[in-house]
Structures are given as structure tokens and as C-alpha cells.
Amino acid sequence: MPMIVEGIITSRDAGGHVNFAPMGVEWGEERLVLKPFLETTTFRNLTANRTAVFNLVDDVLLFAQAAIGSPQFPWHPAERVAGAVLEAACSWRELEVEAIDATPPRSRIDARIVHRGRGREFIGFNRARHAVLEAAILATRVHMLPAAQIREELGRLEILVEKTAGPREREAWALLTDYVAARPASSADRA
Ligand SMILES: Cc1cc2nc3c(=O)[nH]c(=O)nc-3n(C[C@H](O)[C@H](O)[C@H](O)COP(=O)(O)O)c2cc1C
Incomplete structure (x- = not known):
């Protein structure tokens, strides 16, 4: 099993609009395997223009913002492909x-x-950064997971944030927990 590395994939649509999405990729020196769900913008863009940039980022606030919304971050053009490099990479x-x-x-x-x-x-x-990353994944799955499971996992992760977070991690944590709290019940709760 190859190691999965989490980063932010930038991809562009036909009009050149840049999309930023946190995703895990199978890591390699020569190649990477990306695994976007079929309904993602990333999948559509990669199918349409067959280039992307995988950005290694240690600022978890960007993971949090891109997991729950469609933010625009500062970027500059890539060198070898028609793609976008995240300034924060x-x-x-x-x-x-x-x-x-x-x-x-x-x-x-x-x-x-x-x-x-x-x-x-x-x-x-x-x-704390690890905890934010896990919370960001949970936030992208609120429609699939029972609310009690999400609450329990967030409760465990919050201890790590309290112990080791700086201001960016605290802001990311608040963003994600507010988002989860505001979501309606998932299909798992209705079943
Ligand atoms: C750390 C992390 C890893 C993720 N890995 C994937 C992944 O491998 N494939 C995927 O489809 N979604 C993954 N997600 C969820 C996507 O980021 C999320 O569905 C996002 O809204 C897709 O964005 P897009 O529609 O702009 O491409 C991950 C989220 C996080 C926070």
C-alpha cells in the first residue's frame, strides 16, 4: 500500500478559473495517483484539461477553508503546465x-x-494541525456520518487543539466546528 500524503490540488476549468481542493494522493517520486470523487470539480477539471498542481501546505487554515467552501487563494502560474501554484505552498x-x-x-x-x-x-x-485536518475531513462527510459520531470525534480532537494550536489552527478549528454545528441531520441519522 503506498503512503497517502494530504495536500491541496489546484486545477483549472476551460475558462482558466482556478479550483482549490484538499485531497490525499498516493505518493511517489515520479508519479502521483489522485483519487477525486466523480462529483468533484477537481475530477471534472482534470478530465477536461489533464493537468494539475499538487501543493504541499503546512497552513491548515487553507485546508479548512477549501474543505467547506470554494475560496480563492493567491496563486502564480506553474512553470511546466498550464496550472496554478498556491502562494502558500x-x-x-x-x-x-x-x-x-x-x-x-x-x-x-x-x-x-x-x-x-x-x-x-x-x-x-x-x-493541533493533525486535529484540524481530521476535522476538515469530518466536515466534508457530515452528510454521510451520524451526528453523534462526529461530535464524539471532534470532542477527542479538541483536546489536541487546546494543547498545541496557534492562532491559524484556532481559527480553522472554529470555522470547522461552526460549520458542522450548523448542518442539518445526515442521511445516517434519518435511516
Ligand atoms: C485532508 C482531506 C483529504 C481529502 N481527500 C479527498 C480525496 O482524496 N478525494 C476526494 O474526492 N475528496 C477528498 N477530500 C474532500 C474534498 O476536499 C471535498 O469534497 C472538496 O469539496 C472537493 O472539492 P472540489 O469539488 O472543489 O474538487 C478530502 C478532504 C480533506 C480535508
Whole structure:
């Protein structure tokens, strides 16, 4: 089993509009495998223009904002593909799609790394950043998971935020917990 690395995928639609989505990819030195669900904008964009950038980011506020909305972040053009590099990226991989397996519900997109770039130093993750990442995933699954399970998991993760968060992690945590609290009951609760 390859390791999954979490980052932010930038992709562009036919009009050049940039989309930012947190996703995990199967990590490799020469290639990455992306696994967007078929209903995502990322899947549509990669199918349409077959390029993307995978951004390695240690600011979890961006993961939180992009998980629950469609924010625009500062970016600059990639060097080898018609793509967008996140300004906040510590490093990035420019990708060309080689094969797409669109078997529902989740695609597998095999991409070749055609360029690597570097921004500022990657400071790393701590317990609060890990907790925010997990909460961001839970927030994208509120429609599928029982509310009690989400509450319980958030309760456990909150301890890590209290112990080790800085201001960006606290802001991300507040954003995600407010979002989850405002959601209607999921199909799992109605069943
Ligand atoms: C850390 C993290 C990893 C994620 N990994 C994936 C993934 O591999 N595939 C996927 O479809 N969604 C994944 N998601 C959920 C997407 O980010 C979310 O559905 C997003 O709204 C899709 O954006 P898009 O429609 O703009 O492409 C992940 C979310 C987080 C926070």
C-alpha cells in the first residue's frame, strides 16, 4: 500500500478559473495517483484539461477553508503546465494526467510529475494541525456520518487543539466546528 500524503490540488476549468481542493494522493517520486470523487470539480477539471498542481501546505487554515467552501487563494502560474501554484505552498509537483479510471464512486487518476518547485520552508505538522485536518475531513462527510459520531470525534480532537494550536489552527478549528454545528441531520441519522 503506498503512503497517502494530504495536500491541496489546484486545477483549472476551460475558462482558466482556478479550483482549490484538499485531497490525499498516493505518493511517489515520479508519479502521483489522485483519487477525486466523480462529483468533484477537481475530477471534472482534470478530465477536461489533464493537468494539475499538487501543493504541499503546512497552513491548515487553507485546508479548512477549501474543505467547506470554494475560496480563492493567491496563486502564480506553474512553470511546466498550464496550472496554478498556491502562494502558500512550501513545495509543489506539477502534474500531467496519463490515465483516468472513472469507476464510481471515486476515480483513480494516474499523473506524471513533470516539474517540482519549492517555496518557503515546511514548518511541519503538530497535534493541533493533525486535529484540524481530521476535522476538515469530518466536515466534508457530515452528510454521510451520524451526528453523534462526529461530535464524539471532534470532542477527542479538541483536546489536541487546546494543547498545541496557534492562532491559524484556532481559527480553522472554529470555522470547522461552526460549520458542522450548523448542518442539518445526515442521511445516517434519518435511516
Ligand atoms: C485532508 C482531506 C483529504 C481529502 N481527500 C479527498 C480525496 O482524496 N478525494 C476526494 O474526492 N475528496 C477528498 N477530500 C474532500 C474534498 O476536499 C471535498 O469534497 C472538496 O469539496 C472537493 O472539492 P472540489 O469539488 O472543489 O474538487 C478530502 C478532504 C480533506 C480535508
